[in-house]
Amino acid sequence: MKKHLMRYGAACLFLGFLWQTGSMCLGEFVLPRPWDVLVFLVESLGEPAFWSHIAASVRRVLLALVLAWCTAFPLGLAMGYGRRLDAVLSPLVFLTYPLPKIVLLPLFLILFGLGDLPRVLLIALTVGYQILVVTRASAQALDQRYIDAFRTLYGTTAQMVRHVLVPAVLPDAITALRVASGTAVAVLFMAESFATQEGLGFLIMDAWGRNDQPEMFTGILAMSILGVVLYEGCNMLERRCCRWRLA
Amino acid sequence: MTDLPVSGITVRNISLAYPQGDVLRDLSFCVPPGETLAVVGPSGCGKSTLMSLLAGLRNADAGSISLTGKSGGPARTAFVMQDFGLFPWKTVERNLALPLELAGIPNDTIRHAVSAMLEELGLQGLGPRFPLSLSGGQRQRVAIGRALITDPEVLLLDEPFSSLDALTREHLQSGVLALWRKRRFTCVLVTHNIGEAVFLGGHVMALRGSPAKIVFWADNPSFASPEGRDAPAAAVLASRIRAALADGDSAE
Numbered sequence: 318m319k320k321h322l323m324r325y326g327a328a329c330l331f332l333g334f335l336w337q338t339g340s341m342c343l344g345e346f347v348l349p350r351p352w353d354v355l356v357f358l359v360e361s362l363g364e365p366a367f368w369s370h371i372a373a374s375v376r377r378v379l380l381a382l383v384l385a386w387c388t389a390f391p392l393g394l395a396m397g398y399g400r401r402l403d404a405v406l407s408p409l410v411f412l413t414y415p416l417p418k419i420v421l422l423p424l425f426l427i428l429f430g431l432g433d434l435p436r437v438l439l440i441a442l443t444v445g446y447q448i449l450v451v452t453r454a455s456a457q458a459l460d461q462r463y464i465d466a467f468r469t470l471y472g473t474t475a476q477m478v479r480h481v482l483v484p485a486v487l488p489d490a491i492t493a494l495r496v497a498s499g500t501a502v503a504v505l506f507m508a509e510s511f512a513t514q515e516g517l518g519f520l521i522m523d524a525w526g527r528n529d530q531p532e533m534f535t536g537i538l539a540m541s542i543l544g545v546v547l548y549e550g551c552n553m554l555e556r557r558c559c560r561w562r563l564a
Numbered sequence: 565m566t567d568l569p570v571s572g573i574t575v576r577n578i579s580l581a582y583p584q585g586d587v588l589r590d591l592s593f594c595v596p597p598g599e600t601l602a603v604v605g606p607s608g609c610g611k612s613t614l615m616s617l618l619a620g621l622r623n624a625d626a627g628s629i630s631l632t633g634k635s636g637g638p639a640r641t642a643f644v645m646q647d648f649g650l651f652p653w654k655t656v657e658r659n660l661a662l663p664l665e666l667a668g669i670p671n672d673t674i675r676h677a678v679s680a681m682l683e684e685l686g687l688q689g690l691g692p693r694f695p696l697s698l699s700g701g702q703r704q705r706v707a708i709g710r711a712l713i714t715d716p717e718v719l720l721l722d723e724p725f726s727s728l729d730a731l732t733r734e735h736l737q738s739g740v741l742a743l744w745r746k747r748r749f750t751c752v753l754v755t756h757n758i759g760e761a762v763f764l765g766g767h768v769m770a771l772r773g774s775p776a777k778i779v780f781w782a783d784n785p786s787f788a789s790p791e792g793r794d795a796p797a798a799a800v801l802a803s804r805i806r807a808a809l810a811d812g813d814s815a816e
Contacts, residue, residue, distance in 0.1 A: 465621050466649030469642070470710075472666040480662065484653040561653045564694035 349530045357531040358538055371539060373515040377433055378505050378543065381440035382498065388441070389448035390490055394482055396449075397456020407453075414450065418443040419507050426512055436508035436516075443504045444497035451493035455486045488562055491555045498547035502540060517543070572597035572750055573618065573718060578627030579775075580613060586775035587613050591627070593769060593778065597717075600744060600751040600787070602765025604758055604805060610776035611754040612646065615722040618752060619643040633717045639750070641718040642711035646726060648703045650695040656682075656706050657691040663714045681709045685739070701732035705739070712743065721753040725760065734793075737763055741788065758805050762786065762798045770808050780808035 333351045340348040361367040396403040396410075418439060425435035459482065467481050509518025521536035556563065573595040580588045587610045595601040605611050616622050617629060619641065633639035642663075643649075650659050657678050664674045682688050685705045695703050704724060711719060721740070725733040737760060744751060753764050761768050766787040770780035782804065786795035 462645065462647060462649065463651065465616075466645055466651070468621060469619050469645070469649070470663045470666055476666055480654075480666075481651065484651070487653075559653070561655075561694040561696065564697040 346530065349534055354531055354534040354538060358535045361532075361535055367520075367535075367539075370515060370517050370520045370536075371543075373433075374505060374509065374517040374540070374543060377436050377508070377516065378440060378501050378547065380433070381437045381505075382444065382494070382501055382547070384437065384441040385445035385448055385497065385501075386494060389445040390452055393449045393452025393490070394456050394478070394486060397453040397459070397486070398478070398482060403453070403457075410446070410449065410453075414446050418446075419504060422508060422511060431512050436505070436513070439508050440501050440504045444501050447497045447500060448490060448493045452486055452490045455489035456482060459485050484559075488555065488559045491551060491558065494554070495548060495551040498551055499544060502544040502547065506540060572599075572632055573601075573752065574628075574630045574632070575618075576628045578617060578624040578629060580610075580617065580622075580624050581775075588617075588624075589775035589777065591776070591778065593781070595750055595752060595767065597632075597750055598748045600753065600764060600766040602753045602755060602761035602768045602784075603771060604755055604761040604765075604768060604809075605771035605776065606809070607756055609771050609773065611756070611771060612722055614771075614776075615643075615720055615752070615754050619720055631718050639717040640714060641720065642714060642716035643720045644704075644707050644711045644722065644724045646723045648695075648707040648724075650703060650707055650710070652694060652696050655692050655694055656687065656698070659695065659706055660691075660710050660713055663710060667714070677713055681713050684743075685709045699732075700728050701736060704728060704732075704736055708736075708740065708743070712747070712749075715747070716749055719749045719751045721751065723754055723756065726756070733760070738792075740764060745788065758802050758809075759793070761805065762802050763793055768801065768805060770805050772809055779811070780805055 336348070336351045340350045345353075392406075396406055421442070422435070422439055425439050429435040429438060463481050463485060464477065467477050472480065505516070506518040506521070509516035510522040513519050517536050517540045521533050521540070524530075524533035524536060575594065576592050578588060578591050579586070591614070593601070603611050603614065613622075617624050618631070631639040631641055651662070654662065660678045660681055661674045664677060669677075678691070682691055685708065687702065687705055687709065690698065690702060690706075695706065698706070708724070724740075725736055728736065741764060751764075753761070755761050755764075762784060764787075765784055768780070768782050768784055769778055771777070772779040782801060784798075784801055786797040786801065789795045789797075791798075
């Protein structure tokens with residue numbers, strides 16, 4: 318853990334150095350100095366308004382990831398294991414997968430109002446595909462030896478899903494979730510930059526509109542930290558659920 | 565061997581073909597209850613296919629297989645696969661407990677059974693570890709333990725020692741023989757090692773050819789004898805098997 322934090326610290330120092338160099342080359346008006354942004358971020362942490370932006374973003378992205386996982390993971394398992402279901406659903410999935418879901422934001426705002434729901438649904442829809450496609454592929458690639466070994470123990474199909482399919486597919490699905498967490502933050506920014514007055518995406522675009530560079534970069538920094546926290550959350554989930562991979 | 569369980573294996577005229585050709589044709593044999601059969605033959609002759617038929621993992625194209633238990637109904641059967649068949653995401657304890665868990669046995673009973681099995685197989689202290697962190701021999705013992713924990717009437721062993729070094733292999737072969745002496749299950753062992761077949765088979769059957777046919781069958785007078793591997797009869801039987809398999813070569 319200590320080593321892990323030290324590596325993060327070293328990466329932060331390196332990125333800070335690049336940022337500082339960029340700031341010196343481009344000028345503070347385009348790219349404020351990292352130290353100034355850091356100071357502004359610390360000051361912002363004392364303001365309730367800043368926290369309400371953070372809370373809105375965290376709420377939306379977490380709800381979306383949970384919704385995406387709860388829908389896409391079981392569906393991916395069912396499609397990967399059940400050939401008939403896969404034959405019916407896979408053409409639908411692969412026809413709609415390449416569609417950039419973000420373009421549906423206006424439609425979602427019309428259908429679901431201007432609150433959290435359309436933004437959560439849009440993020441969930443985008444990242445759900447990533448989880449679904451990986452989970453399905455992983456379930457299809459499940460080693461037949463595990464299924465045969467389980468069949469010799471006289472378990473039912475439901476027991477096979479619980480004891481073999483889910484744990485075998487989980488590492489790949491968590492990797493998909495990890496990738497999806499990055500995508501989720503990107504889509505969150507887009508979804509919050511439109512028709513809302515809450516969230517880090519709004520904060521960034523609002524500050525940009527006012528030419529308030531330190532505040533804009535504070536929003537960017539906060540959103541990056543949110544991405545890192547989600548990524549680390551996925552790592553923790555993997556360490557907890559897939560302990561055997563560390564053995 | 566006066567107090568034998570009434571379970572046994574009867575295989576009648578089974579045949580199986582893959583798209584690329586016949587694997588088994590018109591194979592018949594039986595294993596009396598509480599006795600062991602070693603099936604020996606070269607790699608790719610259909611031994612493991614025969615085992616998967618006995619285990620019910622696939623169906624024969626023709627013929628019948630019956631694994632009869634003490635009650636006269638289907639026998640409680642356990643199968644140890646060539647690659648052990650352990651689930652890497654479950655600890656040793658959870659792997660051992662799984663067959664009982666699937667059968668709906670209460671947790672307390674499972675805990676006792678697992679602990680007794682760990683002791684019987686000399687695996688104390690390894691319960692919380694995952695299979696990937698164990699040696700080949702330890703994994704094999706866990707696989708055998710998982711098979712025996714339900715107290716099966718029929719035990720099927722598909723080349724269970726093939727990936728182990730010679731010393732570990734001999735040690736585990738003796739362990740299996742000791743377990744058989746204690747529990748008297750009906751056992752079929754598939755191997756390509758003639759010495760192993762002679763050591764563990766009360767009857768020895770040699771398969772050869774494509775489709776596989778029985779080229780040799782004999783009762784083993786040296787089986788479970790006090791001299792073990794060094795019994796003179798074992799050497800004689802081994803050379804007869806070797807000759808039968810070589811004849812098969814020349815016949816092909």
